[in-house]
Structures are given as C-alpha cells and as structure tokens.
Amino acid sequence: MFKVGVLSIISMIFVVRAFSYDLDASSGSLYDKYGGQAGVQKIVDESVVALLADPTVASYYVVIGQSGHDTADRLKSCLDLQFTVLMGGLGKYPGVSHYRNAPKRGYTCENMKVAHSDLGINNQAFDQFVMILGSVLQRAGVDRKDVDILAPTLLGLRSDVVTKTILP
Amino acid sequence: MKEFFRSRFCRGVLGFTTATLLIVAFVHTEIAKKLSLSPDVLAWIGVACPASLATSAQVDELRQEVLSDLRGKEKAPSYPALDWSLNRANEKGLLRQLRMKQFDCEGKIKSYRVIECKRVPAKNENIIADKLIFVMDEDQKLMAVEVFYRQLSSQYAIRHLQKVFTALKKQLGKPSYQMGSWTPDYFRKEMNSSILEYKYQDYLAKVTATRLPKKGVAIYEQYLLLR
Numbered sequence: 001m002f003k004v005g006v007l008s009i010i011s012m013i014f015v016v017r018a019f020s021y022d023l024d025a026s027s028g029s030l031y032d033k034y035g036g037q038a039g040v041q042k043i044v045d046e047s048v049v050a051l052l053a054d055p056t057v058a059s060y061y062v063v064i065g066q067s068g069h070d071t072a073d074r075l076k077s078c079l080d081l082q083f084t085v086l087m088g089g090l091g092k093y094p095g096v097s098h099y100r101n102a103p104k105r106g107y108t109c110e111n112m113k114v115a116h117s118d119l120g121i122n123n124q125a126f127d128q129f130v131m132i133l134g135s136v137l138q139r140a141g142v143d144r145k146d147v148d149i150l151a152p153t154l155l156g157l158r159s160d161v162v163t164k165t166i167l168p
Numbered sequence: 169m170k171e172f173f174r175s176r177f178c179r180g181v182l183g184f185t186t187a188t189l190l191i192v193a194f195v196h197t198e199i200a201k202k203l204s205l206s207p208d209v210l211a212w213i214g215v216a217c218p219a220s221l222a223t224s225a226q227v228d229e230l231r232q233e234v235l236s237d238l239r240g241k242e243k244a245p246s247y248p249a250l251d252w253s254l255n256r257a258n259e260k261g262l263l264r265q266l267r268m269k270q271f272d273c274e275g276k277i278k279s280y281r282v283i284e285c286k287r288v289p290a291k292n293e294n295i296i297a298d299k300l301i302f303v304m305d306e307d308q309k310l311m312a313v314e315v316f317y318r319q320l321s322s323q324y325a326i327r328h329l330q331k332v333f334t335a336l337k338k339q340l341g342k343p344s345y346q347m348g349s350w351t352p353d354y355f356r357k358e359m360n361s362s363i364l365e366y367k368y369q370d371y372l373a374k375v376t377a378t379r380l381p382k383k384g385v386a387i388y389e390q391y392l393l394l395r
Contacts, residue, residue: 049234053372053392055303055312059227059279124298127318131378131388135361139347144360151359155381 029088030146037099039140040083044076046136051129073100078109086153113160126162130154224280224306228395235394240344240367247371248339249313249391251291252302254371257310259283262302271300280304280311288315293331295324305393317387318380322355325377325385332375332389333364340366340373348377355379370394 031040052058081097084090091097096106133154137147247254252262259275262283266273273285281304288297295317303312320328329350336343348354348362358381366373376388 049237052231052234053238053374054314054390055227055231055280055392056278056282056301056314058231059222124316124318127380127383127386128316128388130380131361131376131386134359134378135347135363135376138361139363144357147359151381 030142030149031084031087031089033146034087034140034142036089037080037084040080040087040089041076041099043136043140044079044083046140047079047133048076050132050136073102074107076100077102077107081109086150112157116161116163121162123158123162126158222279227279238367238372239369239394242368244340244366244368244371246339247391247393248336248373249310250315250389252310252313254310254312254391254393259304259308259310262310273300281308290317290328293324293328295320295328311393311395313389313391315387315389319384320387322352322379322385325355325387326350326352328387329362329364329375329377336364336366336373350377355385368394 034040035042077097077100080099081091081095082093084099085093094109094111097109098106134147134151137150138144142150247256259281263273263275266283266285271285271288273283275281275283283302283304285300285302286298288300289295290297297315297317299314299316301312301314302310303314305311317325317328333343343364344367345363345365348360350362354360354362355377356379358379361376361378364373364375370393372390372392372394374390374392376390378386380386
C-alpha cells in the first residue's frame with residue numbers, strides 16, 4: 001500500500017492546496033529565478049530519479065502506461081504544470097498541460113483530491129516524500145527563503161492526499 | 169446447440185462474465201475514484217491493482233533507466249547496510265536474526281520479496297524506527313535495506329546521524345556528497361534537510377534528515393545495491 005501511495009504523493013507534492021488557482025508569470029517569480037521550464041523539469045526529473053532508486057517504490061511505476069494508469073509522459077507533464085504554477089509561472093492547475101511530449105490537446109491534469117482518492121496514502125508515506133522533495137529542492141540550489149515560500153503549500157496538501165491514518 | 173445456450177449453466181457463466189466485466193470497467197471510471205474505491209476494496213473483490221502484480225524483473229528493468237544518474241565511478245569496497253551486508257545476507261538467515269531480536273516483522277511479496285518490520289528500536293539508542301524494510305533479489309540475497317525514523321528531537325537525531333556516519337566512514341571512508349549540517353540550530357529551522365551520500369558504481373548509501381514542521385526530525389536511510 002505504501003508503494004501505491006508513493007506515486008500518488010509524487011504527483012501531488014508540488015501542487016497548491018487550493019484546487020484551482022491561476023498565477024501570471026512575472027519577472028521576479030521563483031519560476032524565472034530558477035531557470036523557467038528547464039529548471040522545473042530538472043526538479044521534476046530529479047524527484048522521479050530519487051523515488052525510482054527505491055526498489056519498494058519503483059514497483060508502482062512499472063504499471064505506468066498500462067490501462068487505467070498514467071503514462072510516464074503524462075505524469076511528468078502534469079508535475080511540470082504543477083511546479084510551474086507553484087513557482088509563479090504561467091498556467092492553471094488543475095488544467096491542461098502541454099509540457100513534455102503532450103498530444104496537441106494536451107494532458108488533462110485532475111485535482112489532487114480526486115487523483116489520490118484511491119491510493120491509500122498514509123501520513124508516513126507523505127512525510128517521506130516531503131523529505132525527498134524538500135531535499136531535491138535544496139540540492140537543486142533553491143534558496144532557503146524560497147523553500148519557506150513553497151513549503152506551506154506542499155505541506156498543506158496533506159489533508160487532500162492522505163487517506164489512511166494508521167500512523168500519526 | 170440451442171439447448172446448450174438456454175441451459176442454466178451457460179446463462180450462469182454469461183451472467184458472471186458480464187458482471188465481472190462491468191465491475192472491472194466501473195472501477196476504472198472517474199465516478200469510482202470519486203467514491204474513494206480504495207485498492208483494499210479492489211483487492212477484496214478480486215481486482216488487484218497491476219502495481220502489486222509487477223515482477224521484480226520488470227521493476228529492475230525500469231530502475232535501470234535511472235540508476236545511471238545515481239552511480240559513482242568506482243566499485244564499492246563493501247556493501248554495508250546497518251548490521252548487515254548487501255549481497256551476502258540471505259532471507260532465511262535474516263528472518264532467523266530478526267526473530268531472535270524479537271522484531272515485529274512480516275514477509276511480503278511486493279514485486280520483490282520484502283521483509284517489513286515495524287517499531288524497531290535502534291541499537292544502543294533510545295529511538296524507534298517507524299519501519300525497517302529488507303528487499304531481497306531473485307536469489308533471495310539482500311539487495312536493499314531502508315529505515316525510516318520520525319518525530320525525533322534534534323538531539324537524538326544528531327546523535328543517530330553521527331553514529332551512522334561513523335559506521336559508514338569506518339567501512340567506506342570519505343562520503344561522496346554532504347549537504348546541510350548536523351547542529352541543533354540547523355534542525356530548528358523547519359524543512360531544513362541534510363544529506364549524506366556514498367555513491368559507487370554498484371552501491372548507494374543515502375541518509376536524508378529533515379526537520380518536518382511540528383513533527384520533529386525525520387531520518388530516511390537507504391542502502392541499495394546498484395546492479
């Protein structure tokens with residue numbers, strides 16, 4: 001169950017708590033500061049590598065592309081959109097993402113509560129992914145004060161994502 | 169022939185098949201998701217998620233795509249993983265040891281064969297791990313160990329990190345990468361993370377410690393064989 005929860009967390013971790021928001025890119029946004037789309041994709045890619053390194057987590061990803069599950073491209077594309085919006089770039093989440101190898105119409109990225117409702121994520125798994133992604137941000141050179149800006153949004157997702165409360 | 173299709177048996181088979189197909193189709197719909205149809209429920213009705221059915225070979229294949237980003241240049245002189253050594257310990261021996269230590273452990277198949285232990289006390293320390301996981305390869309040899317602690321005071325967390333570092337340094341020398349620091353001041357700040365990493369061509373030891381908001385310090389240790 002932890003494994004299943006894992007991917008769900010990945011796909012939510014960089015999203016905002018509110019299900020819908022819209023931000024305009026402006027000079028001085030974190031999106032611009034950290035290299036725009038290239039910077040966002042680097043963070044998404046490193047997060048996925050950190051997660052796949054773990055054999056107990058990687059098993060979930062094997063089903064990516066199979067019927068009823070995300071494709072790798074769709075997953076990364078939606079993560080790109082979430083990150084972009086979170087960091088003040090152009091876009092709206094949930095919404096349609098055209099990043100990566102998205103088809104012409106783009107990928108539809110659903111809200112976090114719906115996306116994670118059937119994944120049985122517990123608090124322990126959520127904490128584990130906050131750690132992984134927090135350290136990816138720091139390692140990628142995101143300033144401490146900017147992590148502070150992003151953190152409340154990430155942590156605020158707990159109530160939307162955690163559906164199991166076996167552990168505190 | 170007509171009689172066969174009208175038979176109770178044939179109608180039963182057709183009915184069952186149709187019902188099964190309808191259930192399978194339904195659980196993949198958005199409505200089912202919104203109804204929070206959990207994997208447990210799916211498993212109960214016999215429709216397990218394919219994630220739990222992936223073979224270890226499939227997972228290995230997938231991991232190979234990203235492992236190159238994690239490898240160092242040289243081969244590891246040894247493969248330490250807490251009190252064990254990767255690629256040497258086997259499942260039988262491990263289970264015997266864990267039983268002797270009276271840990272609360274359970275063997276499972278999650279693509280790989282794993283042994284999951286809960287509420288494990290750290291050796292000679294006054295802290296308890298939320299979970300300790302052993303992952304076995306196809307030859308039933310130990311290929312990964314992971315341990316996860318939460319809600320530690322910075323004092324206990326620092327003591328534990330130093331202990332882990334001393335053990336790794338003794339066997340592997342200088343780490344490949346270090347980020348953050350291990351001081352009470354550092355762990356006072358929420359979301360501050362530290363990383364200690366030993367990267368080899370065939371082995372990775374990574375220790376991440378983060379001060380989680382309102383939850384103390386969490387430590388995630390990973391010891392992985394990279395094949």
